[in-house]
Each structure stands twice: as C-alpha cells, then as structure tokens.
Amino acid sequence: MTLAFTHDTLAQRIRFGSGEAAASLSAEVAEQGWTRAMVIAAPAESELAGAVTDGLPVAHVHDDVVMHVPVAVAERARRAAAEHRADVLISIGGGSTTGLAKAVALTTGLPIVAVPTTYAGSEATNVWGLTEESTKTTGVDAKVLPRTVVYDASLMLSLPVDLSVASGLNALAHCVDSMWSPRTDPIDQALAAEGIRALDAGLPRIVADPSDLKGREQALYGAYLAAVAFASAGSGLHHKICHVLGGRYDLPHAPTHAVVLPHVLALNGPAAPEADDRIARAFGSVDGLTGLQDLRRRLDAPRALRDYGFEESQVPDAARAVLPAVPPDNPATVTPDVLEDLLHRAWEGAEPR
Template identity: 50%
Template sequence: MSRNFTYEALPGRVVFGAGTASQLAAETDRVGGHRVLVVASNRDQRLVDQLVRPLGDRLVGRFTDVRQHVPIEVAAAAREMAAELAADCVVCVGGGSAIGTAKAIALVRPVPIVAVPTTYAGSEMTPVWGLTEDGRKTTGRDPAVQPATVIYDPELTLSLPPAIAAPSGVNALAHCVEAMWVPAASPITTLMAAEGIRTLAGSLPAVVADGGDLEARSGALYGAYLAGAAFATTGSGLHHRICHVLGGAFDLPHAETHTIVLPYVVAFNELAVPEVMRTIAAALGTQSAPAGLWALTGRLGTPRALRDIGLSAEDVDRAVKLLLEKDYSDNARPVTEADLTAIVRAAFAGDPVV
C-alpha cells in the first residue's frame, strides 16, 4: 500500500479533562485577551455566568442571539458588537451555533477565539465557517476562524439531555466517516477518524442510558475532538454538502439532519470505497458500515426520517434542485440527479438501511 500523502497539521491548543473549564481565565490570558466578548446562548446563562466570573472586568460584553446555521443578520449583529466594544478576544461557550457565531466575528475581525464546547459539534477544531443568507448556506475555510484554544471539559456536558447528546454525537461521527473518503484523507487522519468512530460508538449508548456517566461523557467528547481534528484537515464531501443545503434551505436542525442522512450516503458510497467501509465497520464493531450506522442510530433513539424534523414532501424536489447546484466531482463515485433524488427520498421517508 502506498504511503505517499500530504498532512498539514493545524495550529491550536487543546486542554482536555474534567474540571478544565476552571482554566478559562488563564487560557484567555494566554492568548492576550484583555477585552473579552462572550458568545453564548441565553439557554446556557447559568453555566456561562459561572465560567466567566473569573474574567472580572476583562469581560466587556455578551452576545446571546445565537441561532443555528448562523444567519447573516446574526453574524452582522455579532460583528457590530465586537467592533463597538473593541473586543480583542472572543470566548464562545456552547454548541456549533455559538462557535459558528464566534467564527463569523473572527472572519472579519482578527481576534483569537477560546472555545468551550458543550456538545459534540466538532467545529471548534476546524478553520471552517458557515453563514446562511436567503435560505442558502455558504461555507468556507479561513485560518482566521480557527480557535486558538479549545477547552474540553466533560463535566459541562453532563446536563446535555439524550435527545440532544445522541444526534450531536452522530454528527461528530459523520465528520469521522467523511474524513475517510475525501481526496485529502491520509493515514494520519484515518487513524484519528477510526479511533473517533470507535470511541463515539462505544460511548454514546452509555451516555443515553445514564446521563451522569462521566466516563462515557468523557469518551464521547474525546471522540468528538478526534472527529473535528480529522475533519479539519481533510474537508467535507457529499454528505456535508447535502446536509448544509437541507439545513440552510429548510432550517432543519443541524445534528439531526446529519444523523438521518449519514447512513444513506454511506450506503451510496459503499461499493466505491470498500477498504474505507471495512475500516468504518470494524470501528463500529459490525460487518457492514451502513447497516452498522443504522443500528447505532436505532439504539440511540435518534430521529430516522427528514419528515420527522420538518421537511415536507413538497420540499423534496426543491431540495434536489438546490443540491444540483453543488459540485460532487470529488466524491468516490459519480453523483447524478437520480442519485441525489434517491438519497433525499430515502432519508425523507426513513427507509431502513440494511
């Protein structure tokens, strides 16, 4: 097997472990944060209050209008607040929406980000940004949005209910899967991705069964870190393009969309990348990658059909038309209109993957 590959490690500091959130002030000092803007949803207010108290008068403001897919108007408001407050550092606490909003600021204002994820989104490890305008989600890569420091504290995820934790974890698993078959995949990213799948698949059922299981929570967060780290250097492919179009156009919940679509895209690519599928299946502890993913989501009790999370039957044809605007030339096998239609219809109905 050829060992020729290119792997570009990305900058960034990771602080991982139970109780590490107490180091937020020190980590903010480390990146030179003297005027800190916090980005976090009001839903997390009590947690955020506790975390940022040690910042004292360095905390100059909070942006709380956090929404999924980062609508362009939300990005504009966050950028305006950062400018008005002369913020020189952004601390984001929460899931992908909070992190995405912080990235929207850093995209136009060169400030370091200290990320404190409380879900398994994984975007805290990547230089990928995303903005939604007029129902269309645009993504890009820019080193300016790569968080300078990420604090992973599994204690902060203990309050994450199973209905959120499970799809968030499968969303992380989707990063691992996609990192294995895109052109930029390498032996290094494949190692991280396979370990991420193994850890997530082993931890998430325990997280759902017992929300207070700190060891399981730590395992899931570790898997999410590996997923984000692998995905950060490989970039996205067919699966993420489908999910970004569906989420942006129809305002579908991000993690649930990824969770539902993933088994169908894996089944579509199965014959084109057999070695990758064997690696995924082995990490899942099963004989078939798509069937293994279907079984895992069933065990976790996550949504199974796009119609159950807000997509209507009338939306299917429009979704396919929007998907046809994307470029899939880097996918492991050619993608036709009929293929996209079949994937979306199956995911809409929740057809079993066996």
C-alpha cells in the same frame, strides 16, 4: 503500493479535563494577556457562561445566537465586538455559538477560545458558514480556527439525551465523510477510525445513564478527533447534502446529519471498500452500514427528515440544489435520480439502500 500523501496539521491548543473549564479558561486568558473578552453564549447557556467566566475581564456578553448564522446576526455581533473593543472572543455553547464567533473572527481577526457544550466539533475546524436568503455558504480560513479549545465533559451532563444522540451522530458524520472527502489521507482516516470507536463506546453509555461522565468523556474525545479529521479532509457528499438542507429549509443541524448519514454510507460504502472496511473495524462489525445501524438502534436515533419540517414536495428542489455541490471524486456515481431517491428515503425514514 507506495505510501505518499500531504497532510496539514492545524495549530491549536486543547485543554481537556472534566470539571476544569473555569480554571482552564482563566489560565488561558491570563497567559495570553487578554483584557476585554466578548463572551458569546445563547440565553440558554447564560448561567453556565457566567459560572465559567466568573472573575475574567469580560467587556460584553452577547446572546444573539441563531442557528446557521444568518448574515444579519453576524453583522450585529461584529458591531458589538467593535463597540466594546474586544480583544478575544469566548464562545460557550454548541455549533451555532461557535459559528457566530467564527463569523466575527473572519472579518476582525480576533482570537477565539471555544468552550463547547455539545459534540458539534466546529471548534476544531477552520471552516466557517453563513446563511443568507436560504443559501448557506461555507469557506475555509485560518482566522476562524479557535486559538484554544477548553473541553470539559462535565458541561455536557445537562445536555438532554436526544440532543446528545443527535450531536454525537453529527460528530460520527465527520468521521465517515473524512474517509473519502476530497483531501483525505491516511492520518485523517486513522483519526476518523478512532473517533468512530470512541463515539461508539461513549454514546450508548450516555443513553443508558446521562450522568455517566466516562461516557461523556469518550463521546467528547471522539467528537474532537472527528472534527480534526474533517478539518483536514474537507466536506464530502454527506456534508454537501446537509448544508443544503440546513440553509435552504432551516432544518436543525444535528438531527439532519443524524438522519442523512446512513443513507450516504449505504451509497458510498460499497464503492469505497477500503474505507468501508476501516469503518467496519472501528465499529467491530461486518461492514460500515451494519455497524452504524446497530449503533443507531441502541441510541434510538432520529430517523426521518419529515419529523424536522422537511416536506416531501421539497425533495426534487433539494436534489437539484445538491447536485452542483457533489464532489467530483465521490466514491459512488451521483445522479439526480440517485439524490432524489436518497433524499426521499431520508424524508420517509426508510431503511437505507
């Protein structure tokens, strides 16, 4: 078969180095000539944010960060950026923090420098998301892609093991979805496969020893590759399901992805044998699901949506909400019954099938 595809590479600078966050950030701000930075960091990250931005021209520190970026929260951040005449946004934190910076950039065009403290991956994508009245809306816009990402694995050393696992499996979900998302191509699939390998290598080391910097570096490297693949390939079935669950029922982002992923892989893997073979080889396993489940057991991964506030009575409503968003070229046929069964098993914590 002739190899033919179209691939877009997003323009972004990556500064990767453990223990280098403050120096990398300072160098970037100086090089770009920014003089009025608005730092976005949740209260839990305030001490860290202060340390890595010490000496920078900070005009305002904004700590009003909320999961899933409600529209009202985004509007407050946009007003703050205008009032303080910010010329750059520095986001320090996880996906919610990066998401808020993106919401500001979407309407203001301000550049973003992202300093991630989880393995969420949002910092490497041009995807934005806002929630209003229990509905999460996502879109793609070049303005929200951070100009620069400062990756420093030492910033993850304080991330608790359970959050590291959930966040890492969220990154793994980017890899798996990228294997069959609407715009996937061989480059996306190669990046995703290497991302799976790195996450499979790094996450168990973090569980065994949370202070293992090499494990943190592998997980962070894998999360970046996952996000780059996902930004190009687009959202597949897994992310369509999780966006509905997060926006509609206010479920926590990373654990929701961690729970749903094996059920989507069990559905799509057999219908996409070439993609599943890539996933299996990245895990060093006989098939993709076996590799994922072996990793999940080693990590003691989240198992059931009911542990995070999702009610069994909400399953039919969720299935109806997801159905219109299912990609038309999803490898497996998706019907209301298929979705209800998948969501019920995810709610219960049953084995995927």
